[in-house]
Amino acid sequence: MRILRQIKAALPSGKLAVVAVLFMALVFGAFKFWDWIKYRVGVITVAMAMLSLNEWAVLTGIFCTVGTFFVNWYYEHKKYLRSTARDINCE
Structure with a gap:
């Protein structure tokens, strides 16, 4: 209750x-x-x-922003791993 x-x-x-x-x-x-x-x-x-149209627009913007953050983080992490692997192989 x-x-x-x-x-x-x-x-x-x-x-x-x-x-x-x-x-x-x-x-x-x-x-x-x-x-x-x-x-x-x-x-x-x-x-x-x-929800009103404005509220849906805000939620869509938030989800797209969070998705963009994780996609960028993933590819930057891959780039970092590639560069560190290259540095290790060169030594």
Whole structure:
């Protein structure tokens, strides 16, 4: 009950019902395959509607920035390993 109050306080009014519906939708799936697909697409659509376009843009920017950081780190690390291996072989 305490957790529910914390979630309710953290979410704006009305969004708690949406979160509850999303949770129930993910837990209790439909039995037929196509009903399952339609149900999940509806759940995803509701989840996407919870954020505004600006919020989605911010999240996309954050994910792209983090992804760029890790890709750059990976290739710089490979370059560093290549250069140290070259230095070791030269000695």
